[in-house]
Amino acid sequence: MRFFPLLLVACDPTPSPEGPPAAESTVRPDILLVTIDTLRADRVGAYGDPLARTPVLDGLAAQGVLFTEAHSVTPLTLPSHASLLTGLYPLHHGLRDNGGFRLAEGVPTLAEALAAGGYATGGFVSAYVLDGAWGLDRGFDEYRDPFHPQDLAAAPVFGEVSLPGAEVVNAALAWWKAPAHGDRPRFAWVHLYEPHTPWQEHPGWTGDPYRGEVAYADSLLQRLVDATDEGDLVVVTSDHGESLWDHGEREHGVLLGRSVTRVPWILRPPAGLPLCVCGGGRAPAWGASATQRPAGVDAALVLDPVPDAPKARSVLRMPVSGVDLAPTLADYAGVALPGVDGRSLRPLVEGQALSPVPVYAETWFPAFHHGWAALQMAQDETIRLEQGAFLTESAWTEDPAGRGSPRGGRHGAGLGAAVQRWRGQADPRPGPLSGDQAAALEALGYLSVVVAAGPDAPDPRDQVGLLAELHGAEALPPERAIPALLALVRAHPQMADARISLALKRAEMGDLAGALADNLTLLEQQPEHSTALGNAATLARGLQQPELTLKLAERLRRINPQDPRGYRLAAAVYVDRNDAVQVLEITRAGVAIAPDDPNLLYLLGLAEIESGDPLAGVQRMQEARKAGTQATDLDLWIGAGYQRGGQIDEARKAYDAAVRSMPGDPRPWAMAGWMLYKADRCADARPYLINVARRGARADPKVQEALQACSGR
Numbered sequence: 001m002r003f004f005p006l007l008l009v010a011c012d013p014t015p016s017p018e019g020p021p022a023a024e025s026t027v028r029p030d031i032l033l034v035t036i037d038t039l040r041a042d043r044v045g046a047y048g049d050p051l052a053r054t055p056v057l058d059g060l061a062a063q064g065v066l067f068t069e070a071h072s073v074t075p076l077t078l079p080s081h082a083s084l085l086t087g088l089y090p091l092h093h094g095l096r097d098n099g100g101f102r103l104a105e106g107v108p109t110l111a112e113a114l115a116a117g118g119y120a121t122g123g124f125v126s127a128y129v130l131d132g133a134w135g136l137d138r139g140f141d142e143y144r145d146p147f148h149p150q151d152l153a154a155a156p157v158f159g160e161v162s163l164p165g166a167e168v169v170n171a172a173l174a175w176w177k178a179p180a181h182g183d184r185p186r187f188a189w190v191h192l193y194e195p196h197t198p199w200q201e202h203p204g205w206t207g208d209p210y211r212g213e214v215a216y217a218d219s220l221l222q223r224l225v226d227a228t229d230e231g232d233l234v235v236v237t238s239d240h241g242e243s244l245w246d247h248g249e250r251e252h253g254v255l256l257g258r259s260v261t262r263v264p265w266i267l268r269p270p271a272g273l274p275l276c277v278c279g280g281g282r283a284p285a286w287g288a289s290a291t292q293r294p295a296g297v298d299a300a301l302v303l304d305p306v307p308d309a310p311k312a313r314s315v316l317r318m319p320v321s322g323v324d325l326a327p328t329l330a331d332y333a334g335v336a337l338p339g340v341d342g343r344s345l346r347p348l349v350e351g352q353a354l355s356p357v358p359v360y361a362e363t364w365f366p367a368f369h370h371g372w373a374a375l376q377m378a379q380d381e382t383i384r385l386e387q388g389a390f391l392t393e394s395a396w397t398e399d400p401a402g403r404g405s406p407r408g409g410r411h412g413a414g415l416g417a418a419v420q421r422w423r424g425q426a427d428p429r430p431g432p433l434s435g436d437q438a439a440a441l442e443a444l445g446y447l448s449v450v451v452a453a454g455p456d457a458p459d460p461r462d463q464v465g466l467l468a469e470l471h472g473a474e475a476l477p478p479e480r481a482i483p484a485l486l487a488l489v490r491a492h493p494q495m496a497d498a499r500i501s502l503a504l505k506r507a508e509m510g511d512l513a514g515a516l517a518d519n520l521t522l523l524e525q526q527p528e529h530s531t532a533l534g535n536a537a538t539l540a541r542g543l544q545q546p547e548l549t550l551k552l553a554e555r556l557r558r559i560n561p562q563d564p565r566g567y568r569l570a571a572a573v574y575v576d577r578n579d580a581v582q583v584l585e586i587t588r589a590g591v592a593i594a595p596d597d598p599n600l601l602y603l604l605g606l607a608e609i610e611s612g613d614p615l616a617g618v619q620r621m622q623e624a625r626k627a628g629t630q631a632t633d634l635d636l637w638i639g640a641g642y643q644r645g646g647q648i649d650e651a652r653k654a655y656d657a658a659v660r661s662m663p664g665d666p667r668p669w670a671m672a673g674w675m676l677y678k679a680d681r682c683a684d685a686r687p688y689l690i691n692v693a694r695r696g697a698r699a700d701p702k703v704q705e706a707l708q709a710c711s712g713r
């Protein structure tokens with residue numbers, strides 16, 4: 001434990017353009033960063049919510065600083081976290097949606113900078129959208145993302161593949177307390193998914209289900225905070241908020257209102273470093289909420305406006321962005337993170353002035369998923385501007401719902417310039433590419449989804465009613481959902497997600513051919529839609545259409561060589577064809593990019609056992625077991641591998657294990673009996689052969705031969 005005296009300083013009232021340099025840090029503090037997914041600022045007690053039960057967050061705020069106007073860069077988990085962990089806006093880190101996008105190798109990350117600066121680095125994520133496959137693992141000594149392809153197959157929505165927060169906290173604590181770090185300072189990033197839909201019930205909580213999830217996430221935070229001491233830097237923030245029916249959106253992703261961009265940001269600096277005590281500044285008044293909840297939906301959510309009444313040791317009201325997080329942490333750690341779009345807020349925390357800069361946010365989700373316009377937002381200290389197919393602005397003192405009343409020229413040129421600058425000149429749209437360009441973009445893990453929205457695309461703020469229609473239809477049982485979704489895609493053929501849902505409902509009804517046809521229709525519009533590709537390939541394999549499966553799997557691999565699905569599906573087809581050479585080739589390539597994929601490891605093991613490298617195959621099967629394979633015949637194949645490798649006693653042990661793990665299956669008895677007979681070990685073989693015979697395989701000519709031979713000796 002390290003203790004430092006508190007060093008409280010007053011805030012500097014006069015902004016200076018540069019801001020004085022931050023105080024020299026003499027210690028490199030341990031850093032705990034917690035991102036609570038989908039946490040809306042005004043649902044935290046420290047931000048003024050009287051219905052919140054968030055004592056841990058409130059306690060951190062009471063010891064540190066709270067930013068009232070912290071904004072995420074996009075309401076999408078992967079690109080928002082990429083900004084938090086690189087200090088770059090999406091234009092520069094390249095991730096514009098969940099999945100399909102991968103952080104390019106050349107983009108520097110905070111974790112890399114900290115590791116280079118001598119930090120031990122651990123990342124602990126709760127959702128597949130943050131799997132290391134998307135590139136955020138770079139720079140972490142340990143990155144815990146135990147998601148398996150079979151999880152994906154089991155979940156209809158890939159955004160819902162997640163781990164319980166308690167499990168993630170356990171893993172993070174074990175790492176935090178591990179003696180192996182020695183004298184190195186620690187950086188842990190812990191991601192909790194609880195407030196994300198579906199909202200689960202938690203014991204002891206009744207009423208608002210969203211607030212219940214937030215309260216539960218807060219309780220998980222307790223054990224992490226308990227593991228820190230006063231010398232540590234603790235930061236808690238979120239990747240985006242939740243609309244909760246603001247302007248008609250239930251969750252997040254499509255709209256860009258304050259309820260989704262504004263997130264909590266609470267920082268408890270290491271004791272001994274300066275901490276300003278600021279409570280001043282004008283409280284923003286955003287007026288009435290624009291909540292539009294359909295009748296009878298989510299009735300338990302309490303949507304009354306929450307007063308802006310922050311309670312913290314220090315309240316900072318300057319608008320700040322997710323891109324400021326990485327440079328701030330790097331500053332405290334004393335490591336360089338050059339070339340970022342954000343800036344260190346440490347001077348502000350330490351009572352020095354920083355000149356305000358507009359914050360920027362965007363969402364391409366409406367374009368990628370529904371064929372609508374993308375949205376951009378910029379906000380400074382007085383005005384918020386939202387741009388889509390049309391422009392709105394609202395002042396802090398006016399009703400934010402007063403959209404559609406553009407007051408040309410009222411906002412400073414700074415906001416429009418911020419939108420132009422961070423949006424980028426061109427839409428993230430691959431368009432017709434040369435072979436070389438395509439190869440380069442693929443190497444960067446670029447687009448998996450072609451933007452369908454054209455210049456005349458409707459504005460999501462006008463279309464959001466269709467979302468409620470889509471969600472309503474998705475909630476119906478399949479026989480009623482299918483006609484509703486059909487009507488929706490006929491009227492709005494660009495709504496890709498509606499077509500995906502239609503296909504899922506058909507599959508649920510057993511209409512696999514219809515589901516495949518829906519996915520193929522979508523692929524005609526958007527040939528590189530990775531979800532449609534993966535689903536279509538899986539369905540094609542289920543319908544025993546190997547040529548189509550191979551074609552779709554090949555396209556998946558071409559779009560994102562890091563996506564294991566393309567390898568698994570192609571390998572499965574070659575297994576059906578008994579083509580060990582092809583299985584070997586494709587699973588080797590797959591394991592190279594996904595070394596923990598249990599399905600690929602298993603298939604590679606099979607191929608190695610079948611094609612002359614049986615002991616390598618045994619090793620592969622053991623790796624598949626460690627990775628959590630669901631295959632039940634693992635021991636049988638391990639036995640076969642040892643047998644072919646000439647290790648009779650090891651093979652026998654594996655067959656014995658298979659006897660236990662595959663009860664009722666005669667194969668392990670038969671294979672062990674035959675092997676031992678052929679090895680001239682009749683006494684050992686006899687009990688196995690008798691057991692096979694008892695299991696009804698007496699007629700098998702090999703069993704007969706072995707039984708006769710061995711009973712005679």
Ligand SMILES: [Zn+2]
Pocket residue numbers: 037038075076077078239240
């Ligand atoms: Zn998220």
